Amino acid sequence: FDRLDVLQVVLERKKPYGLETAPGLNTIARFEHYIQEDPEVGGTYSFADMVPGMNSLLNGGLPKWRVIPVSPHDAAVVARLAMTGHGPSDFDPWVTPMFTAANMSVWYKDHRGPTIAHALERAQSFADTHRAELGENGFKVRGASGEMGLLGAINRTIGPYEIITVILISLVIFLITAFIYRSLTAGILLLVISNMAYLLTCAVMY
Numbered sequence: 001f002d003r004l005d006v007l008q009v010v011l012e013r014k015k016p017y018g019l020e021t022a023p024g025l026n027t028i029a030r031f032e033h034y035i036q037e038d039p040e041v042g043g044t045y046s047f048a049d050m051v052p053g054m055n056s057l058l059n060g061g062l063p064k065w066r067v068i069p070v071s072p073h074d075a076a077v078v079a080r081l082a083m084t085g086h087g088p089s090d091f092d093p094w095v096t097p098m099f100t101a102a103n104m105s106v107w108y109k110d111h112r113g114p115t116i117a118h119a120l121e122r123a124q125s126f127a128d129t130h131r132a133e134l135g136e137n138g139f140k141v142r143g144a145s146g147e148m149g150l151l152g153a154i155n156r157t158i159g160p161y162e163i164i165t166v167i168l169i170s171l172v173i174f175l176i177t178a179f180i181y182r183s184l185t186a187g188i189l190l191l192v193i194s195n196m197a198y199l200l201t202c203a204v205m206y
Helices: 022-036 051-058 072-082 113-129 131-137 146-181 184-205
Strands: 005-012 041-045 101-108 140-145
Touching (some): 022 101, 022 113, 113 131, 113 146, 140 146, 146 184
Antiparallel strands (some): 005 101, 041 101
16 A cells, blocks of 8 residues: 555745755755654655756766755756656646745555654654754745645544543433433433443554
8 A cells, every 4th residue: 555644744935936946955855864764654755856866867877966956056957957848737746836835745654543643743853853944944844734644633633522522422322312211221321331332442443
């Protein structure tokens, strides 16, 4: 199931064409290197991965040139050359037309609760660790979307309200059962059974 459990993080800069220069491309590359240190990560991909190959091609295919150019101007030229021969919308999943936002995709090996929590924490950790550098260049990290981001948002929303939800559901079950059977005993019996089923389900899933 490769590339199904994806975490997507976006790097933004309000200034047009701010992400096709060396600082923008290098920030994207640094994020990928940082996130790949996690053993749960299966792979990453972004627009910055396309630039080193083109730079190497322009320099006789030598491996030592398989890097992002240091000069902002050179990096922008190579980035544009990497887009030649493609349709106008081919790069929409990776960068906006004005290079004001770039998508960084991270593929995980599973989407278990701890994996999701760790993925979101690690993405936030990169933003916190490089806050000064990001602010100096006008960059902003936005995350996270993709399946991992969506599941993480669901977990964060549902988790704190789980006990309240169970209590409210139990109350509704008790009231409806007691009303239908005209018996508080029936309501209590069904309440015990339903809560035993809930506890057993939690135990099995854990």
